[in-house]
Amino acid sequence: MAGEEGRDQVTEVTSTSWLGRIGQSFGGVVFGFILIAVSGALLFWNEGRAINTARSLDEGAGLVQTVSADRADPANDGKLVHVVGALAASGPPVDGEFGLRSEGGLRLVRRVEMFQWTEESESRTEKKLGGSEEKTTVYKYAKAWTDQPVDSAKFRERSGHANPQMTYRTRSTLAPQPRLGAYIVPNTLLQGFGSQQALAATDDHAAALQRRIGKPVAAVDGVLYIGRDPGQPTVGDYRISFMEVRLQPASIVARQAGSTFEAYRTKAGGSVELIAAGQVPAANMFKDAQDDNRAWTWLLRAGGCIAMFVGFSLILGPLGVLGDVIPILGDVIRAGTFLVGLLCTATLAPVIIAIGWLWYRPVVAIGTLVIGGIVVYAVVRIARQRAARQLAPA
Numbered sequence: 001m002a003g004e005e006g007r008d009q010v011t012e013v014t015s016t017s018w019l020g021r022i023g024q025s026f027g028g029v030v031f032g033f034i035l036i037a038v039s040g041a042l043l044f045w046n047e048g049r050a051i052n053t054a055r056s057l058d059e060g061a062g063l064v065q066t067v068s069a070d071r072a073d074p075a076n077d078g079k080l081v082h083v084v085g086a087l088a089a090s091g092p093p094v095d096g097e098f099g100l101r102s103e104g105g106l107r108l109v110r111r112v113e114m115f116q117w118t119e120e121s122e123s124r125t126e127k128k129l130g131g132s133e134e135k136t137t138v139y140k141y142a143k144a145w146t147d148q149p150v151d152s153a154k155f156r157e158r159s160g161h162a163n164p165q166m167t168y169r170t171r172s173t174l175a176p177q178p179r180l181g182a183y184i185v186p187n188t189l190l191q192g193f194g195s196q197q198a199l200a201a202t203d204d205h206a207a208a209l210q211r212r213i214g215k216p217v218a219a220v221d222g223v224l225y226i227g228r229d230p231g232q233p234t235v236g237d238y239r240i241s242f243m244e245v246r247l248q249p250a251s252i253v254a255r256q257a258g259s260t261f262e263a264y265r266t267k268a269g270g271s272v273e274l275i276a277a278g279q280v281p282a283a284n285m286f287k288d289a290q291d292d293n294r295a296w297t298w299l300l301r302a303g304g305c306i307a308m309f310v311g312f313s314l315i316l317g318p319l320g321v322l323g324d325v326i327p328i329l330g331d332v333i334r335a336g337t338f339l340v341g342l343l344c345t346a347t348l349a350p351v352i353i354a355i356g357w358l359w360y361r362p363v364v365a366i367g368t369l370v371i372g373g374i375v376v377y378a379v380v381r382i383a384r385q386r387a388a389r390q391l392a393p394a
Contacts, residue, residue, distance in 0.1 A: 008141040010157045016133050025318040032314030039307035040352050046304065047356030050297040054290065056270030061286040064253055069181025072259040080264045080272060082282035083183060084251045089175035095242070097168070098224065099208050102199055102244040106175050109196060109243040112168045113145040115233040117152055117161040127327040145239055164236045180250060184260040189252070189275050194245035198222060201242060251280040305349045312341035 016024070060080055067076055069085030093108035094101040102108040123137040139156045149166035152158060178185045200222030209224065210217040218225045227237030253274040255264035263273040274285045316337035324330035 010139045012137045012139070012156065014135050014137075016135070021133055021321050021324070022318060025321045028314040028317050032311040032317070035311030035314065036308055036348075039304045039311060040348070042307070043301065043304040043349060043352045044356045044359075046297060046300040047353055048360045049300075050293060051357075051360045052268055052270045053293045055268035056266040056272055057286050057289050057293065059266045059268055060253070060264060060272040061283065064282045064286075066282060067256075069183065072182045072256065076256045077258065079256055080253065081256045082251070082253050082285075083180060084249070084279050085181040085183075086249050087185070087247045088179050089247065090177040091175060093173045093175040093244075095171075095173055098201075098240065098242075099205055100199065100201060100242055102175075102246075104247055105199075105244040106178065106190065106194060106247045107245040108173045108199070109245075110171050110173075111147060111241045111243065112166075112170050113147045113239040113241075114149070114163075114166050114168075115143060115227075115235055115237045115239075116146055116150045116163045117155070117235060118142055118144050118146065118150055119155050119161070121156075127324050127330065129325075129327065133324070143233075143235060145233075162235075168238060168240065175247075180252060182259060183252075183256075185252070186261060189254070189261060189273065193250070193275055194248065194277055196243035196245055199242040199244040201240075248277060249279055251276045251278065251282075251285060253282055253285055301349075301353070305345055308349055309341055309345040312344045313337065316341055 064080045064082050065076065066082040066084075067073060069083045087106055089106065092101045092103050093105050095108055095110055098110065100108065100110075118141070120140045120142070121137055122140070123135060125133055125135045127133050141155070141157070141161050147170055150163050152161050152163040155161050172191070174187050174190060178187070178190060201219050201224045203219050206217045206219040206224055209226075213226070215226055216228050218230055220230050222241070224240040225237070226240070227233055233239075252261060253272060254261035255273075261273070263271040265271055274289055276285050276288070319337055320330050320334040322330075323333040
């Protein structure tokens with residue numbers, strides 16, 4: 001059931017019986033097993049990805065040749081090259097929809113925000129004697145600037161909270177025919193390149209846009225505002241800002257393919273295609289790539305472990321629900337299942353990671369295990385010898 005407290009806040013109270021909760025928890029068990037399988041596959045795949053990437057970067061660092069940007073030498077075709085030079089383009093990037101261009105720019109970024117209704121929910125649950133559960137959810141509605149469309153049709157309370165379609169969207173435009181000396185630079189290599197800086201829109205841009213769309217437009221602190229009053233926005237108003245990445249020196253490591261670049265395929269099974277702002281030596285670019293690879297490896301390991309723990313928690317969930325016949329008993333059981341899930345994750349995740357190493361790098365993994373075994377044996381032996389010397393006088 002739902003009770004409306006006000007136009008911008010709605011409270012909904014639902015009750016689930018003990019048997020209903022048991023059914024839901026057993027449904028979660030199935031999803032828990034799936035989640036454990038998926039997280040295990042992620043951990044295993046991540047080790048292979050990390051090892052192949054590290055091998056590919058090591059291989060590339062030993063093969064790369066620094067060449068001049070002034071001429072694409074046919075003798076280097078198919079080789080891994082390191083090229084340093086100043087980026088150039090045949091013209092500026094242009095946002096034709098809003099009439100802005102970035103003179104001397106490499107990329108022009110438009111960020112669009114619309115004033116919309118948003119929905120937030122807060123829930124609290126209360127367990128009742130006998131195992132049933134009462135859930136109270138409060139839905140709150142507020143207006144805010146967002147850069148993604150908010151589908152008001154999915155709101156719990158749709159009346160009075162309708163959002164219009166978002167006509168304009170955030171987008172990025174590259175300058176035509178970007179080059180690095182004599183080389184054509186693929187657009188895919190430049191998508192995340194460089195740091196952005198603000199590009200101000202002017203009153204002339206606002207006036208031209210107003211004539212085209214037939215709506216009030218103003219330029220406020222370099223930002224285009226579509227609406228009647230920037231100080232008191234209404235739902236459906238737009239706020240559009242612009243950023244640019246300037247043409248600048250750049251360093252590229254990639255496979256030379258004629259007068260352009262491609263990803264270099266390594267014998268290790270990976271690929272090498274790097275770009276950095278400024279005049280960066282090849283060794284530094286490979287070092288940064290190795291650092292990024294290690295960071296991603298640990299992030300994916302953490303994500304896999306968290307997903308695995310959630311899976312074990314779902315599998316053990318029915319125990320807590322069964323204990324909720326007496327609410328405090330259910331809490332005690334959940335504390336225990338939390339520790340069990342944590343222990344299972346701490347046991348299984350490292351095993352899967354170790355199997356990944358054995359699968360992808362058996363020599364290194366076996367060597368590590370042998371060295372570890374020798375260290376353990378030496379520590380145990382030294383401890384026994386010390387104990388024997390202490391007991392000898394007695």
